[in-house]
Amino acid sequence: MKRLRYMVDHGAFKGWITEGGAAVELRRMALNEVVQMYDHSLAVMLGAHYFLWGGAIQFFGTKRHHDKWLKITEDYGIKGCFAMTELGHGSNVRGIETITTYDPNAGEFIINTPCESAQKYWIGGAAKHATHTVVFSQLHINGKDEGVHAFIVQIRDEEGNVSPNIRIADCGHKIGLNGVDNGRIWFDNVRIPRENLLNSVADVSPDGQYLSAIKDPVQRFAAFLAPLTSGRVNIAVSSIYISKVGLATALRYSLSRRAFSLAANEPEVLLLDYPSHQRRLLPLLAKTYAMSFAGNYLKSIYVKRSPETNKNIHVVSSALKATLTWHNMRTLQECREACGGQGLKTENRVGHLKGEYDVQSTFEGDNNVLMQQVSKALFGEYIATQKQNRPFKGLWLEHMNGPSPVIPAQLTSSILRSSQIQTDIFYLRERDLLNRFVAEVSAHQKQGRNKEYAFSLSYQLAEDLGRAFADKAILLTSIEAEANVPAGPLKDVLALLRTLYALVILEEDASFLRYGYLSVENSAVVRQEVIKLCSEVRPHTLALVSSFGIPDAFLSPIAFDWIDANSWSSVQQ
Amino acid sequence: MKRLRYMVDHGAFKGWITEGGAAVELRRMALNEVVQMYDHSLAVMLGAHYFLWGGAIQFFGTKRHHDKWLKITEDYGIKGCFAMTELGHGSNVRGIETITTYDPNAGEFIINTPCESAQKYWIGGAAKHATHTVVFSQLHINGKDEGVHAFIVQIRDEEGNVSPNIRIADCGHKIGLNGVDNGRIWFDNVRIPRENLLNSVADVSPDGQYLSAIKDPVQRFAAFLAPLTSGRVNIAVSSIYISKVGLATALRYSLSRRAFSLAANEPEVLLLDYPSHQRRLLPLLAKTYAMSFAGNYLKSIYVKRSPETNKNIHVVSSALKATLTWHNMRTLQECREACGGQGLKTENRVGHLKGEYDVQSTFEGDNNVLMQQVSKALFGEYIATQKQNRPFKGLWLEHMNGPSPVIPAQLTSSILRSSQIQTDIFYLRERDLLNRFVAEVSAHQKQGRNKEYAFSLSYQLAEDLGRAFADKAILLTSIEAEANVPAGPLKDVLALLRTLYALVILEEDASFLRYGYLSVENSAVVRQEVIKLCSEVRPHTLALVSSFGIPDAFLSPIAFDWIDANSWSSVQQ
Structure with missing residues (x-):
């Protein structure tokens, strides 16, 4: 509360409620993200007041509420x-x-x-x-x-x-x-x-009559929840900033901590020079870059939202909220273990952030429930194209209108680094899983089960499909971000990270093998390529985590000179 | 410290240092396990004094140290x-x-x-x-x-x-x-x-001469560390007790918490009646049962240890310490998410235990380092059989001496439930991975790299192989435990759990597909069977978590009547 009051007194929230527009919203989000990196409690406290209470007054209220509450809310005159x-x-x-x-x-x-x-x-x-x-x-x-x-x-x-x-x-x-x-x-x-x-x-009239322009209670309820999307957008984006804090810390530590030597009388080896340590952390770094681009994309469509785009934003924000927050917890856990015992010290943040951010996977929409909604939305779009006899549109599903992509029979290193091939494999997976999911749910329905029950039975395919959609969205937004960078070394590094992201997904998600999108032989090629990519990213590591732009004070002692930070002289201070 | 002193004053540690033998050691371990479930800090405090300090005096010391320190250590007269x-x-x-x-x-x-x-x-x-x-x-x-x-x-x-x-x-x-x-x-x-x-x-003589019966410093060092195995045994076993606490809590909650109805005007559905919720928790329950048997086996070989068995115990305890502690963290995380927000409340233990037990994956041997040692030991045994022209012995590697097992081309539900088939598939995986690992390391060595460097390059196969060894050990000890139960419903339930354990490993570890031990078609059969097995375990869930025998006071409010525990009247107490 003292921190929140300090920010209020310094005018940090000026215009947060009474001003609008995309630029203001983006500025608000940016401040929120910085606060999240500093103190999650502070961010949630200001979020509850400004985004939830303030948002409810704005979106669910009408002029009489706006006149009475908006200004005083912005000034924190009420809580x-x-x-x-x-x-x-x-x-x-x-x-x-x-x-x-x-x-x-x-x-x-x-x-x-x-x-x-x-x-x-x-x-x-x-x-x-x-x-x-x-x-x-x-x-x-x-x-x-x-x-x-x-x-x-x-x-x-x-x-x-x-x-x-x-x-x-x-x-x-x-x-x-x-x-x-x-x-x-x-x-x-x-x-x-x-x-x-x-x-x-x-509304309810003074004499007690119920009045609503929306007659269907399900639609009325949906209209109510639509404004809550902002919470999911904030959560998705902030979780990626926390992954950056974790990775910047663990990777900097791995560039100064040594363990074991590989030959007698040789110096001990830097942690990040072990191929296995590269494999633990660098794919998480590549994923974090890709998801960061996806988060930026999500913000950009959110601030440009309209009644027509709300449904798409709901689907994308659901998929990204779940995927990015799960990624964050996994990243923090790997970072904590990669830092050994130092990862357990509260001052080193990595372990502590796990407890602070664990809530994200279940609040403002349980991740599993959100991912099911993604699959249901894709199912709905599929059925709609059939019923309305129209092509797929939105959610990057237009690829469903064309023929199935053909993956080269023999993958090689250079083929695997093509963004077109990566996209094709991701499309192929999504396309096939969506077909399978619709077929399985429909088969359950034909046996007399209602749709919800049929969905609950087809949870394996629903989970695979939800993941396929999220991975595709991340890959495509990543490719788009890369396209906006002029040719040169930065673009090359981004391409390297994007390829590492895509190939790690190919390696980790068994569905590529399970449904035959990758042959056993090609899967082995992918795996070898991941090792190679890690070694190629290795020399850029420090630059890549520095480019996050996180101020030193937001990191922790082990990100810097951890021996000095643990010295006796520091005890006496 | 107050808790530790209370136990000392009540004679809890009588005989802990001055008495020996398998029965005493097992009693000591049992008390330690109970303490772990109650308070990890207390267990670590008594462990540091009795197991580490006390063990060092016993194992590294000689009569003059024993006479001076053992009795006073047992009495907690010094700390x-x-x-x-x-x-x-x-x-x-x-x-x-x-x-x-x-x-x-x-x-x-x-x-x-x-x-x-x-x-x-x-x-x-x-x-x-x-x-x-x-x-x-x-x-x-x-x-x-x-x-x-x-x-x-x-x-x-x-x-x-x-x-x-x-x-x-x-x-x-x-x-x-x-x-x-x-x-x-x-x-x-x-x-x-x-x-x-x-x-x-x-020893060092009074005039400063260094004296040792073991001339090789590497062997001398190994002799030093051998007694530390007890720490790994304790950690492996206790981590499984914590998984039991987490699962007993989350599964009991899932049997009283409802969410959403699947049709209009129908009551909301119990969480555990959702197939997807069964899939989240019941495989973890099956794994916990299997690993609990493996933990008991580990204790039994540890208390019967001899200089001849020390090396095997080192390998098995390393594999199980890493596997069981990782499993525990994964289980607690899934349990915490499966409990929704309630999983975040400290009083509900599930989330809190994550922070308390996270240390286990890196202390007394980092898990990744331990798993590498497992693969190196298997490599060593392989080379030894070649150099000494002898069959494989120990570590359940005798299957390497016979022909490669043949897996039926068309797996069915009944074939998959055979413990022989399950064992064969696990053997096949280990056998092939060991052959591949030896071939790859040897190839690196032939290119002039030393052995340690070659190992570091072959980390992917080393990790796959270590996991294959651990899974095999757990499956075999599980089958052995089941064999000791007379025919009847208990044996049937144990067989069900063991099959669910084996099939979930087949489903989750991509190496079965990656190296062709399972065809795409058979992998689909396995996946369908996992759904079926979950639904068969479902009716036994409450009995299975009750049989852990954890006293109610060691669980948490959400394991029982969580509405009553959250009532206003409980606030006023």
Whole structure:
């Protein structure tokens, strides 16, 4: 809170709520990313107030809410939080159990927590600080459940006293993010004015009639969640910055730490001069570069969003949020082990960041659920092309309209380094997996199972397909970024990294062998090439991690002179 | 320290040092395992004193040390620690830089820390508590470096004052194990009596002559490290107990937590009734069962050890220490994600145990280094059979003496469930990888590279081979455990778990496809079978995790009635 207040006092959030447009949004994201690298708790605290509370007022509210809340929110004159998740319902928001009814005589809504599993849970800022919240609740009007709606409730006064008929408790100690006061909230028939309904999608008239322009409750619910995409975009992008912190640290350490000599009386060998150590870290570096380009692309389409592109952004942000956050945890774990015991010291950050960022794989959409949504969206597009008798469009699926790509029978080093061949193999995988997935789900449906049940049975193909889509998106955005660089040594290094990325995916995902996209012989060629690529990236390592531009103070002692940092004289300071 | 003192006061360690034999050792290990499940810091604290300090006195010392130190060590009358690792040298113990010389006039050794990288580092117990330590140091006699030796040094008096010419500092905050006071030690020409050399392997006469029955310094060094095997055995076995804690928690939660319904107006589905959730957790359960049998086997050969079996125990314990600890971290991560946000709460243990146990993959032998030693040992045995013109013996390598096993061309469900077929496929993989590894290393050697350099180049095959050996050991010990159970439902469930273990290895390790041990068609059959096996294990899940016998108090709220545990009434208590 002190850090957040310091930033407020120095005007860091000026214009964050009251100004708009792509340039402002990008600037906001950039500051958020820097804060994430410094202190994840601080980023989540400001995110809960500005992005979630502030975003809810902006997107779900109308003029009366904007006039009343936007300016004071930007100035941090009130402290907002976002009460969506409940003890019993996280990913499945439609199933939340909080109930709101309307009293036409008083012109008030009555919000109630009917059972323990309906308590609001994980609400960032709620345990100690927040004064206001947006509550998500089922809205019951005249005995009918109209689905999930959002309401403004004051939960504390200016002195921090909890409001009447509200109970609050702390979520307790966590493995990370303890700078965030995650809280639990119970509502005991709390009364709020009718005007506190955030009514951009639906409203209740003073006499208690339910009014909405969107008749289908499923569509109404989707309209509600669309603005939450910004959370996924932020998470995806910030996770890649954390991978950069981990890799910059572990790779710099591997360029100064030695272990074992390979022959008698020879000096010990630098960790990064072991081919096996190169294989542990350099593919993660290549992936991080590729995913960083994908993250930039995601930001660029997000800030240019329109109602027409929302669905595509949802799919891309879901795939990248899951893929990049999983990659981050895997990268941090490998970096921590590659640093040996030093990776366990809190001051060296690599290990500590694991606990701080672990939350990303399950919050604002569980990764597994998000990846299933990707496959379902691809399934939906496939069925739509058939039903509407139209070509595939969007999500880089246009390749489905042409013939199946042909991969050369004998792969060689130079063939494998062609971006066209890499793209073709990735396309081939996605195309075949999508065909298989549609066929398998359809077969289940023909046996009388409903679509959701059929999806749940075809989870293996759904997972393979989701991964294929994400990998393809990353490869294509990477190739695009490379294309924008003029010919020269930088472009060559980017091509090297892109090829290492593509080939490591070919090596690691068994689906290339499992479905025959790669023969046993070609797979061996790929594997040899990965060793070679690692040795070619090796001389560029220091330049590549330096180019992340992370200030020294954001790294850790083992990234620099770790012997000096551990010296007796440093103890005495 | 309070917990440790409580156990001492209640006689928990009676006989731990002064009694011996297999039964006593197994009892000691059992208590250690229970303590690990309760508090890893406590286990490491008692391990540093009893196993490391106590073991060093027992194994490296002779009668004069035994008479003086064993009884008082058992009674915790002094507090011992074990100063081997240095800032600059962990896995490569032979490279440590602490230097000890001998002064024949005074009859004293002089121990010195010549540079900052030679400071002792990570010494458990040293920062605050320990009064004595075993120091590992290069021994320089008459200008010649005789290699690493061990010496007893008092580092604090009874009141806790640090001894003269010794400086001590804390290693600082860590991501886990903060109940252990890991410390750093500098020696400023500390003088100790000649008798403090632990002289079971080598000695220095009063007039300064170096005496050792083992002339080869490499062999002498190996004799020194052999007793450390007990550490690896303890780590391997305890990591599996922690996997059990994680799985018991996550699986119990998955049997009470629901999310989403698959059709309108139907109740939400239990997490474990989703095939994808079964696939996430049940293979880890099957692996944990198989590895638990392997751990028991490892303990049984360790307590019956003899000079003839030491080498085999070294190889098996190295392979299992690495495999089981990696499995544990992967299991905890999957369990934490499978519990959603609840997995992040410290009280729910699953996430917290990650930070507490992460250390296991790099301490007492870095996992990657240990796995390389496994492959090198298999290489050595292969070369020995050729040079000595003898069959393979030990390490379950006798299958190498017969013809290559033949796998049926068309695998079916019933064929895949045969333990003989499973064994044959695992043998085939190991056999082929060993042949390939020897051929590749030999080819490098023929090009003039020395053996160590050749090994470092062939790391891909070395890793595949090490994994193949470990998987085989786990499968065979699992089959043996199953064979000891009389026919009936228990045996049937064990067979189911063993088959799931074997088939998940077939599915996950790309080497089966990469080297053609499985055809594309058979690999698809394996994958379908894994889905089926998961659904067959599903009804037994609660019984299987209950049979771990973990007391309820060692699990966590989400393993039981997590709604009640989160109720408002529990807040008020």
